[in-house]
Amino acid sequence: MSTIEDMSADYLRRMDAAAGSLQPERRAELLQEIHEHVDAAREAAGGDPVAMRNALDRLGDPVEIVAAAQDGPALVAVVAPRPGLGVEIAALLLLTLGSLVPFAGWIAGVVLLWSSRRWTTAEKCLATVVMPFGPAPALFAAGIALPSGSGPLTVIVLTTLVAFWVIAPIVVAVVLYRRARDRAAQESTDAATVSVRPSYRAA
Amino acid sequence: MEPGEARNSLTQLRRGVVEYCVLALLVKEELYGFDLIRRLSQVDGLVTSEGTIYPLLSRLRRDGWVSTSWRESDSGPPRRYYALTSDGHRALEAFTNDWRVFSRAVDDLLTKGST
Numbered sequence: 001m002s003t004i005e006d007m008s009a010d011y012l013r014r015m016d017a018a019a020g021s022l023q024p025e026r027r028a029e030l031l032q033e034i035h036e037h038v039d040a041a042r043e044a045a046g047g048d049p050v051a052m053r054n055a056l057d058r059l060g061d062p063v064e065i066v067a068a069a070q071d072g073p074a075l076v077a078v079v080a081p082r083p084g085l086g087v088e089i090a091a092l093l094l095l096t097l098g099s100l101v102p103f104a105g106w107i108a109g110v111v112l113l114w115s116s117r118r119w120t121t122a123e124k125c126l127a128t129v130v131m132p133f134g135p136a137p138a139l140f141a142a143g144i145a146l147p148s149g150s151g152p153l154t155v156i157v158l159t160t161l162v163a164f165w166v167i168a169p170i171v172v173a174v175v176l177y178r179r180a181r182d183r184a185a186q187e188s189t190d191a192a193t194v195s196v197r198p199s200y201r202a203a
Numbered sequence: 204m205e206p207g208e209a210r211n212s213l214t215q216l217r218r219g220v221v222e223y224c225v226l227a228l229l230v231k232e233e234l235y236g237f238d239l240i241r242r243l244s245q246v247d248g249l250v251t252s253e254g255t256i257y258p259l260l261s262r263l264r265r266d267g268w269v270s271t272s273w274r275e276s277d278s279g280p281p282r283r284y285y286a287l288t289s290d291g292h293r294a295l296e297a298f299t300n301d302w303r304v305f306s307r308a309v310d311d312l313l314t315k316g317s318t
Contacts (some may be wrong), residue, residue, distance in 0.1 A: 030257055033257040034254060034257065036282065038256075039280075040237035043278060060251070060253060060255060065255050067256070070258075135303035150256075
């Protein structure tokens with residue numbers, strides 16, 4: 001059976017680890033408060049391990065506490081979320097399947113890609129660079145190369161083309177779709193948090 | 204409605220209300236975190252994870268609704284005490300008025316619905 005000291009140390013270790021994602025200033029403040037709380041709880045437990053266990057259970061999961069600390073003042077500036085992922089899905093479809101329409105489809109996809117606020121600039125650059133005119137040109141190239149002979153060199157060239165020009169855009173599209181979906185979900189959580197704070201805010 | 208959904212709506216309600224309960228506890232006296240949370244936890248169902256009150260207190264401080272000061276303690280290191288500011292007072296008053304009207308209206312409706 002673990003002692004009160006072990007329990008406290010274990011809890012604080014998990015807390016310190018979970019708080020790693022916070023801004024330094026806020027992390028220092030939160031950790032200091034939680035350490036203080038655990039000290040006070042240890043004192044209140046008066047040597048009773050069960051009382052200490054209960055106190056730590058009531059204090060809650062460190063991950064949950066850190067999540068609560070991440071809802072910061074920036075939330076107030078959150079605009080009403082655009083529901084759905086229509087723009088993002090259209091952008092990704094145009095960047096991949098849309099490239100079957102020479103140039104126009106892919107360019108429309110790039111425009112939509114850069115208009116979305118659910119991707120970072122780095123992600124947008126990646127999607128633009130990794131999908132130059134989409135996977136369709138690779139298929140056309142394969143179509144031209146195929147009749148001209150099927151030696152081992154052609155097979156290697158075709159495999160490489162397919163790998164880099166077809167699979168890479170699809171992988172990037174899937175990753176970007178997931179990120180957009182997660183950020184859309186985060187937006188609605190944030191909006192819910194904002195909406196429960198009505199007009200009592202000091203002017 | 205399933206009981207689970209009722210609990211979920213309670214979570215939503217709790218989230219909006221708990222910060223005003225914190226302000227209310229500070230009306231009469233300044234408290235340090237551990238003590239404040241212990242009192243808050245005595246209200247059944249109000250706090251599920253006590254640790255999440257600390258980020259809430261931090262937000263209230265940044266909003267200027269509470270202020271903090273360090274005080275020596277008899278046992279151990281100094282403690283951070285929380286006090287209500289005048290902005291916090293005003294916010295609590297505004298909420299209290301709205302809450303009375305709101306809770307009475309909901310009570311009426313729930314009573315009517317059950318008879």
